[in-house]
Amino acid sequence: xxxxxPDAPTTTGRVLHWAAGxxxxxxxxxxxxxxxxxxxxVDLARLEPGESVLDVGxxxxxxxxxxxxxxxxxxxxxxxxxxxxxxxxxxxxxxxxGAEVSFENAVAETLPFADAQFDVVLSTLMxxxxxxxxxxxxxxxVRRVLSPGGRVxxxxxxxxxxxxxILAHFHRHGHVKPQDIxxxxxxxxxxxxxxxxxxxSSLQYILAxxxx
Numbered sequence: 191x192x193x194x195x196p197d198a199p200t201t202t203g204r205v206l207h208w209a210a211g212x213x214x215x216x217x218x219x220x221x222x223x224x225x226x227x228x229x230x231x232v233d234l235a236r237l238e239p240g241e242s243v244l245d246v247g248x249x250x251x252x253x254x255x256x257x258x259x260x261x262x263x264x265x266x267x268x269x270x271x272x273x274x275x276x277x278x279x280x281x282x283x284x285x286x287x288g289a290e291v292s293f294e295n296a297v298a299e300t301l302p303f304a305d306a307q308f309d310v311v312l313s314t315l316m317x318x319x320x321x322x323x324x325x326x327x328x329x330x331x332v333r334r335v336l337s338p339g340g341r342v343x344x345x346x347x348x349x350x351x352x353x354x355x356i357l358a359h360f361h362r363h364g365h366v367k368p369q370d371i372x373x374x375x376x377x378x379x380x381x382x383x384x385x386x387x388x389x390x391s392s393l394q395y396i397l398a399x400x401x402x
Contacts, residue, residue, distance in 0.1 A: 216252070228256040231253060231256075237310060239264060243309065244270070244308045244335065245270070246332075247272075247319070250279045255291055258291050259289070268292045270301070272297045306334075311336060311340070329380065346365065347391065371394075380399065383398060383399050385397065
């Protein structure tokens, strides 16, 4: 496991630095079943042993670590986040769990990776933090780093949280309509192959493929 925490990169997207409370937020969102939620996400992404995976906006690293368990010793997993606090916590989790995951401070609109490096890119509960022009940059970067036929899984809120709910107290960052996500991916030549409800809150997912 490696962790890189240089000076925080700049982005016009919203950056969450409260790493200590992030896992509580996920626990609330998943009604106390965060592990089952993560396993569902890696299932939706169709992760296979030996694949190379990038988790964009990895937060405290739990999904990236779950992805590493799925791709196994022959697979590689990288996680990026613009928050040094998130990356530090993610690295600590990986070390504690003995997971070989590389975490790095980076932003979604300028991914620090070579072209066609990944089989799968994950974007979960991240897109709504980005302004529309940055979302377009992100989609282009995903297309660039995906190998031919590679997959991207995008999961986000289809509607805002109900005012007055416990989750709404923490989650004040908006939502992205599924049709807007599909149009965004399509504009980057990433073709939707599957979509639907995750089964928690208003979360919707879209799985798309890069051209071969």
